[in-house]
Amino acid sequence: MFKVLFKCLLFLSLPFWAVAQATSVVFLNPGNSTETFWVSYSQFMQAAARDLGMDLQILYGERNPQNSLDQARELFQRAQKPDYLMLVNEQYVAPQILRMSQGTGVKLFIVNSPLTEDQRALINQSRSSYSDWIGSMVGNDEEAGYRMLNELLLKHGPVPEGQSIDLLAFSGVKVTPAAQLREQGLRRALAEHPQVRLRQMVYGEWNRQRAHEQARQLLQRYPQTQLVWSANDEMALGAMQAARELGRKPGGDLLFSGLNSSPEALRALIDGQLSVLMAGHFTIGGWALVALHDDALGLDPRRLGGPDWQLPLFQSLTRAQAQQLLRLGDQAGARVDFHGLSAQGKPDGYRYPFGLQLLLR
Template sequence: MFKVLCKWVICLSLPFWAVAQATSVVFLNPGNSTETFWVSYSRFMQAAARDLGMDLQILYGERNPQNSLDQARELFQRAQKPDYLILVNEQYVAPQILRMSQGSGVKLFIVNSPLTEDQRALIRQSRSSYSDWIGSMMSNDEEAGYRMLKELLRQHGPLPAGQTIDLLAFSGVKVTPAAQLREQGLHRALAENPQVRLRQLVYGEWNRQRAHEQAQQLLQRYPQTQLIWSANDEMALGAMQAARELGRKPGRDLLFSGLNSSPEALQALIDGELSVLMAGHFTSGGWALVALHDDALGLDARRLGGPDWHLSLFQSLTRDQARQLMRLGDQVGARVDFRGLSAQGKPDSYRYPFSLQLLLH
């Protein structure tokens, strides 16, 4: 009896977090385990999980949607299931995973690539069947696509009346909602600037080598091209390599835009070869963990702007900001007080201040 009593005294003397089981989360990362963007995305999430005291497991899909589906199926069959599953609607896998999850008790949260309108319409018809789908967190992809072209045109300078300018565009995987939204932003900017002639839009599938091969052909087919819009940094870097091989000078007679913040892209911006670099959405997984941490505490997402957050995470980096991110490197998440961002103990008026600026202060 004395031993039992001592055990209880010891437990009661420890802080709550030391004896309570940590909130467990699995993230189905759709990218390759060697892919710069998705690795940096995971590292930021790991920094958040450490600070928040959450148990995070990351499973890479290696750019194969079937892998993500198989991983989800195995997860829902586990004896010890996680509290939360974070997934990306890459190549439209989300509805299948939502269907698999029914009755599992695992709460689902979607990041980065939203459900399409058709998918949402189908799910709305039977939303009660998906009661474990608790929310989503998306970045401003359409706005990012729009601003990339607008910024390219600003840097190019005004065109004389009646003069046109040729543009090439490299989008990602055609069946990825994020790529589609960035394309929509591009087309919105084109509609506002009829002097820009989109000579061709191709799908580089986020891949540097594929974009390099496509750019080799396109730049010879359309030699008057002055602007190149890319839906990510890898494709921009591949197209830049092709331009150099053809005797063009990135940042001078050919202006490039890209998106993401790989070290090579940051350096290209600093060096003036990349004219526009939008970045910030690699943070969304970490911010999602803050929201799930608060959900586990029983806080109401609706008073915090949720459960479906649309965040303005993308911003056009300056060279100074690129240098800051370069200096931070893999430790970029170490500068963020994730626990301090929690809504616990905050007034009802509190809203999450999620922004790239939290890393650059």
């Protein structure tokens, strides 16, 4: 009797998180398992999951949307299904995964690349069929694309009256909403700056080697090019390599912009070869876990600005900020108190303060 009582008291003395089953999340990462951006994205998520006491599994799609669909199908058939599935609408896979999820009880949350307007309209017609789709969290991709061109022009300086300046642009995968939104931002900036001539936009598919090959051709076709806009850092780095091979000087007679915060891109910004670098959205997965943690607690996302969050995450890095991110490396998530960001116990009107400022302190 004493032993039974002792065990009961011992059980009751354990903290709640040690007794309760951890909230389980599977993330379908669309990138390659060796791809700098998506690996850093996963590392930030893992730091968040540890701090929040969540069970996180990450499955890489290796840039093949069929892999993501097969992974989703397999987990919906598991005897022990996860509480949540996080996915990216890369190459338009989200509607099919939403359809597969019906009746499984797994809650779905979309990050980074949202549903397109057409997809959302179709799904909203039968939203009751997708009651387990609980929300989304994305960055301000359109604004990032817009600001990259504007900041390139600031670095270049005024264009004399009556003259023009040539621009090349490298977008990502054509059927990825994030790439489309960044393109929209570029075109908004172009409409405000008629002195800039977009000579050609190509789809580098986020790939350095592909952008390198494209840039070798384009820079010879348009030798007067002075500005290069790229929807990610890998394509910018590939185009910069091509420029150097053709005798051009990145950061000198040819100005480049990029997006993301790989170590190589950060170093290129620090040494002046990359003129503009937007970053911040590698954190979305970690922030999304905070929202899922609070959903599991029963907190109403509408009280917190959700269930569909568009966050102003992108910012143009200074050289000092690039140096700080470079020093943090894969330990960036260790600087963040994710549990302290939870809305649990916070007053009405609380909004998640997500952003790079939580790392760059």
